[in-house]
Amino acid sequence: MRKVIGIIALVLAGSLCAMAQTTSNMDRIEVCKQNYHALFGGEALTGQGTDPEMMDILQKFIFGEVFQTGDLTLKQREMITCITLATMQTLPQLKAHAGAALNVGVTPEELREVMYLTAPFIGFPKMLNAVGAVNEVFKERGISLPLEKQGTVTEETRHAAGKAVQDKLYPGGIASVMEGLPGDMGKDVERFLTDYFFGETYSRGALDLPTRELLGYCVLATLEAESQLHSHYHGNIHVGNSPETLTAAVIQCLPYIGFPAAIKTLRIIKEEYAKPVLAENNLVRLSKITVDPAQLDAYNAFLKEEIEASMRLEPGVLTLYATAEQDAPHRVSILEIYADCAAYESHLQTPHFRKYKQGTLSMVKELELVDVNPLIPGLKIK
Numbered sequence: 254m255r256k257v258i259g260i261i262a263l264v265l266a267g268s269l270c271a272m273a274q275t276t277s278n279m280d281r282i283e284v285c286k287q288n289y290h291a292l293f294g295g296e297a298l299t300g301q302g303t304d305p306e307m308m309d310i311l312q313k314f315i316f317g318e319v320f321q322t323g324d325l326t327l328k329q330r331e332m333i334t335c336i337t338l339a340t341m342q343t344l345p346q347l348k349a350h351a352g353a354a355l356n357v358g359v360t361p362e363e364l365r366e367v368m369y370l371t372a373p374f375i376g377f378p379k380m381l382n383a384v385g386a387v388n389e390v391f392k393e394r395g396i397s398l399p400l401e402k403q404g405t406v407t408e409e410t411r412h413a414a415g416k417a418v419q420d421k422l423y424p425g426g427i428a429s430v431m432e433g434l435p436g437d438m439g440k441d442v443e444r445f446l447t448d449y450f451f452g453e454t455y456s457r458g459a460l461d462l463p464t465r466e467l468l469g470y471c472v473l474a475t476l477e478a479e480s481q482l483h484s485h486y487h488g489n490i491h492v493g494n495s496p497e498t499l500t501a502a503v504i505q506c507l508p509y510i511g512f513p514a515a516i517k518t519l520r521i522i523k524e525e526y527a528k529p530v531l532a533e534n535n536l537v538r539l540s541k542i543t544v545d546p547a548q549l550d551a552y553n554a555f556l557k558e559e560i561e562a563s564m565r566l567e568p569g570v571l572t573l574y575a576t577a578e579q580d581a582p583h584r585v586s587i588l589e590i591y592a593d594c595a596a597y598e599s600h601l602q603t604p605h606f607r608k609y610k611q612g613t614l615s616m617v618k619e620l621e622l623v624d625v626n627p628l629i630p631g632l633k634i635k
Contacts, residue, residue: 322501546583
């Protein structure tokens with residue numbers, strides 16, 4: 254388990270002084286200076302201004318410690334910071350970080366989409382406040398407005414597009430969340446959620462779906478929206494964001510939203526991460542493969558590349574564990590666990606699987622696929 258996950262236990266136990274990456278004071282100071290210069294183009298820890306002592310504390314903590322926690326890029330960190338500040342409506346700080354985001358490679362189109370993404374969570378008026386602040390930065394930078402359009406749907410396609418996104422994030426469906434509202438108006442709210450939230454907002458260009466869902470989680474952490482934090486944890490996992498990435502993103506929010514709100518979200522991540530994998534619909538099988546001994550090294554190279562890509566890119570691939578017999582290394586067995594049959598069928602169509610299949614056709618002499626039932630359903634492989 255990555256070190257960033259370990260920070261949850263430390264925080265929840267009250268050891269708030271411990272960070273995911275421990276550095277000496279000198280390291281913290283140097284990292285702070287480097288990050289600050291990359292973001293703002295100036296110098297940190299100058300001792301100037303009306304509150305130099307607090308600025309010293311702030312800059313060392315944010316840019317020297319938090320910015321080292323987890324595997325996030327500077328670009329990701331600034332998008333997270335900007336959407337958090339927009340949600341909080343702290344517009345002067347948003348303007349400063351909008352400029353920093355542009356400095357570390359966030360494009361104007363991406364930054365505008367980060368602002369637009371807040372609307373379904375905090376409403377149009379607050380979103381427009383944030384857009385206005387960012388537009389001021391664009392004008393100061395000589396960036397021509399309006400920016401290029403990023404919408405991808407029409408009146409005719411918005412529902413289908415929204416449903417496709419919704420089904421990807423929440424395969425079990427969320428159609429009944431508004432059931433029982435007076436006047437049966439819950440159906441209208443459900444349609445708004447599908448057509449507007451997922452159809453018109455999540456389908457837009459410039460930001461991919463994993464980035465949108467990760468940023469949305471940061472908005473929910475800022476709002477302390479407990480129910481949605483549980484469901485959107487799984488939405489993030491379904492689009493390929495790891496628990497480690499989610500944890501690092503919330504810790505990136507921490508200096509801006511404070512410890513109580515951050516710890517609340519980290520507790521939710523911890524709870525959802527600890528739940529056993531639901532196994533009712535899992536497809537579990539053993540692949541027994543006999544490889545041409547003369548081509549074993551080439552086969553193993555193909556297999557390694559395919560398994561690593563599948564585990565990294567496909568949320569529906571839960572386990573691919575390959576072994577070889579000690580006395581007969583050309584006899585390979587692979588334990589394969591997929592979330593469901595749909596995940597397996599999707600796996601077969603991926604470029605990395607097709608590359609493996611075509612590349613090893615002449616190497617595989619025998620292949621036996623054995624569907625099996627787990628004796629302890631839901632047991633997590635550590």
